[in-house]
Amino acid sequence: MEEYNARSGNRVQVIPDAVYERMRDYSWPGNVRELRNVVERAVLLARDRVFPIEWMQLGSGLAANPETQGGPNVDGDRLIIPLDGSMALDEMDSYIIRTALERSGQNVTAAARALGTTRETLRYRIQKYGLKDDPAQDEEIGLD
Numbered sequence: 001m002e003e004y005n006a007r008s009g010n011r012v013q014v015i016p017d018a019v020y021e022r023m024r025d026y027s028w029p030g031n032v033r034e035l036r037n038v039v040e041r042a043v044l045l046a047r048d049r050v051f052p053i054e055w056m057q058l059g060s061g062l063a064a065n066p067e068t069q070g071g072p073n074v075d076g077d078r079l080i081i082p083l084d085g086s087m088a089l090d091e092m093d094s095y096i097i098r099t100a101l102e103r104s105g106q107n108v109t110a111a112a113r114a115l116g117t118t119r120e121t122l123r124y125r126i127q128k129y130g131l132k133d134d135p136a137q138d139e140e141i142g143l144d
Contacts, residue, residue, distance in 0.1 A: 001051070004043035012043045015051045022056055030085035040089050047116055074099060094129040097122065101131065 005012055028034055042055045072081045072095050079099060081092050096115070104110035112122040126132060 001039055001043060004040045008044050010043055010046050011049055012046045012051050013049045016053065019051050019053050019056065022053065030083065033085045034083055037085065037089060038083055041092060044089070044093075090129070093125065094131065097125055097129065098131055101126070 001012060001015075004010075023035075030037070038056055042052050045055045046052050072079060072087065072092070074080070079096060081087060081095065087095075097111070100111040100114050101108070104114065108122055108126070109119050112119045115122065
């Protein structure tokens with residue numbers, strides 16, 4: 001957790017008992033790699049000092065549910081992302097941002113608000129992941 005705090009600039013320090021319980025009860029089919037991915041994503045997406053249980057996606061039957069295997073998908077207002085090591089963190093991040101942009105009609109400000117981040121951070125990641133399709137779209141999503 002300290003490693004990912006340092007990388008992301010976050011200060012996650014509190015791990016609730018419910019998080020430890022979920023970690024103990026999960027079978028970890030992806031072993032240490034999966035655990036690292038879960039911790040990295042949770043620290044990256046944390047909004048305060050508390051480890052966010054909502055980004056763990058453990059104990060929900062995700063690993064055993066055949067409908068969710070093979071890649072991420074959207075279920076209403078929820079994104080379901082596999083934690084079996086089949087997606088790298090950058091792929092997950094890119095997928096989340098792309099989905100938020102699609103749902104906001106390519107409005108970066110609205111997508112940033114939905115993701116709980118700043119417009120500048122989101123613009124940086126849009127460029128990092130190459131999520132703009134064409135230069136004409138730059139003005140529409142605020143990359144001019």
